[in-house]
Amino acid sequence: MTFLRRQLPVLVTFVTGILFAAQYYVPHPLSEQMLTSVSKWLQIIGGFALVLGVTSLFHIHAVKIRRKEPGWGYSFVLYAGMVGTIVIGLWHGGKETTDGVTTAFGWIYSFMMVPLQGTMFAILAFFIASAAYRSFRARSREAAVLLIAAVIVMLGRVPLGEHLIPVSGDITQWILNVLNASVRRAILIGISLGAVALSLKIIFGVERAYLGGGKE
Amino acid sequence: MSLAERMLSIDRRIIFLMIGLCTLIPLLYPVGLAIKVSPEVKSVYDYIESLPAGSVFLLSLDFDPASKPELYPQAVALMRHAFKKNLRVIGMTLWLPGTGMANEVVSRIAREEGKVAGKDYVFLGWSPGGGSVIINMGQDLYKAFPTDYNNQPTRDLAVLNGVQSLRDVNYVVSLAAGTTGIETWYVFGKDKYKFELGGGCTGVIAPGLYPLLRSGQINGLIGGLRGAAEYEVLIGKKGKAVAGMDAQSATHFAIILLVILCNVFYFSIRTSGKTAGQH
Numbered sequence: 001m002t003f004l005r006r007q008l009p010v011l012v013t014f015v016t017g018i019l020f021a022a023q024y025y026v027p028h029p030l031s032e033q034m035l036t037s038v039s040k041w042l043q044i045i046g047g048f049a050l051v052l053g054v055t056s057l058f059h060i061h062a063v064k065i066r067r068k069e070p071g072w073g074y075s076f077v078l079y080a081g082m083v084g085t086i087v088i089g090l091w092h093g094g095k096e097t098t099d100g101v102t103t104a105f106g107w108i109y110s111f112m113m114v115p116l117q118g119t120m121f122a123i124l125a126f127f128i129a130s131a132a133y134r135s136f137r138a139r140s141r142e143a144a145v146l147l148i149a150a151v152i153v154m155l156g157r158v159p160l161g162e163h164l165i166p167v168s169g170d171i172t173q174w175i176l177n178v179l180n181a182s183v184r185r186a187i188l189i190g191i192s193l194g195a196v197a198l199s200l201k202i203i204f205g206v207e208r209a210y211l212g213g214g215k216e
Numbered sequence: 217m218s219l220a221e222r223m224l225s226i227d228r229r230i231i232f233l234m235i236g237l238c239t240l241i242p243l244l245y246p247v248g249l250a251i252k253v254s255p256e257v258k259s260v261y262d263y264i265e266s267l268p269a270g271s272v273f274l275l276s277l278d279f280d281p282a283s284k285p286e287l288y289p290q291a292v293a294l295m296r297h298a299f300k301k302n303l304r305v306i307g308m309t310l311w312l313p314g315t316g317m318a319n320e321v322v323s324r325i326a327r328e329e330g331k332v333a334g335k336d337y338v339f340l341g342w343s344p345g346g347g348s349v350i351i352n353m354g355q356d357l358y359k360a361f362p363t364d365y366n367n368q369p370t371r372d373l374a375v376l377n378g379v380q381s382l383r384d385v386n387y388v389v390s391l392a393a394g395t396t397g398i399e400t401w402y403v404f405g406k407d408k409y410k411f412e413l414g415g416g417c418t419g420v421i422a423p424g425l426y427p428l429l430r431s432g433q434i435n436g437l438i439g440g441l442r443g444a445a446e447y448e449v450l451i452g453k454k455g456k457a458v459a460g461m462d463a464q465s466a467t468h469f470a471i472i473l474l475v476i477l478c479n480v481f482y483f484s485i486r487t488s489g490k491t492a493g494q495h
Contacts, residue, residue, distance in 0.1 A: 040352060158464050176422075
């Protein structure tokens with residue numbers, strides 16, 4: 001059992017890791033054919049991940065409803081919404097319109113999901129303004145630099161700012177293109193080197209956390 | 217409690233009201249200030265402008281309805297431009313919740329521009345896998361999407377004549393609200409299959425994409441509602457983005473005013489505290 005649970009996954013990871021790292025540099029038709037097949041597998045696995053996610057969500061909220069945990073009413077609303085949408089969606093074959101006519105599934109999407117998600121995101125503007133008023137203070141030199149940069153970028157990204165202070169647009173472009181881009185690039189390089197190191201550790205079996213912590 | 221302390225602990229509903237009014241009033245009474253076009257938006261426009269009629273343009277609408285106010289106007293402007301240039305348009309999404317919206321915008325703009333489904337454009341829909349969908353399209357478009365969103369076999373579509381994989385696509389633009397999005401298209405797509413890539417994104421994630429822009433990994437970037445407004449100005453068809461810029465101007469100024477006030481009150485409290493300490 002140890003072989004199946006520990007050694008085989010590490011072996012599979014090692015072989016596929018080396019194979020596909022090398023595949024990138026080998027344009028031979030066989031190599032390309034292998035990539036085509038595997039990318040299709042990945043898509044299928046991606047589909048199953050979706051099923052797994054939905055099943056898990058159903059399970060978690062079913063437990064909450066059964067045990068009548070605090071907030072179980074919300075879980076019930078989620079259940080009703082999900083089951084209702086899935087049933088109606090399947091009924092209409094997942095189509096929002098049929099022959100130009102909006103289906104019930106399309107109605108749920110256009111008049112419930114779209115405005116609800118839009119509202120959630122729009123509320124952010126109000127909370128950002130409130131949070132900025134309460135916490136965006138020049139408590140230190142670093143905070144003052146951040147504050148000044150933020151004010152300049154906010155001015156330079158809107159027509160009124162550029163109208164009142166014409167140079168604000170150019171300064172904003174410079175902040176984004178030079179200061180921001182260089183710092184972001186440094187962070188990206190750091191993250192990428194970390195990702196490469198972690199990938200090598202996984203391929204060579206040094207990092208085995210993905211195998212889970214089950215008993216040997 | 218001093219005035220400054222009272223002002224710092226002001227009821228947040230007053231701030232909400234202020235932001236609400238700053239959004240609403242300019243929408244009702246627009247001023248229409250001039251919008252300056254940035255080089256990164258102009259690059260996307262210029263590239264599409266340089267493509268000959270019949271070139272293949274792929275627009276990946278990688279966002280959900282939460283980002284609709286910023287990215288939908290970008291999609292509308294890009295689609296109008298592509299159809300005006302008589303490009304063959306392929307629409308798709310890597311975000312499942314955005315599928316219906318993406319289909320709606322592609323078909324609506326196509327209808328308005330007098331384009332025919334299957335001949336001038338196709339909407340492929342969504343397929344699971346994110347990055348692996350891009351690899352699969354790069355290897356064989358018809359294996360990744362055997363049928364389009366309306367269940368028509370993609371091999372039979374005139375719009376895809378001569379298109380076997382992403383290598384045959386002239387220009388890809390990903391309108392992204394996060395990952396999966398522009399970076400995914402670069403890492404799994406452009407790097408291997410050598411097509412030109414542009415991006416559009418929400419204002420929040422735009423600063424994070426500037427390294428890709430500066431290194432030429434993407435040839436242009438449409439950032440947020442402002443970017444959409446700039447594109448609308450470029451194509452000469454002002455829409456919702458331009459209309460929203462006055463509201464964005466007002467709210468930005470309201471937030472700047474709030475930040476200044478907050479700091480004035482903060483320093484006033486700090487100064488009075490120091491003075492009291494000296495006594």
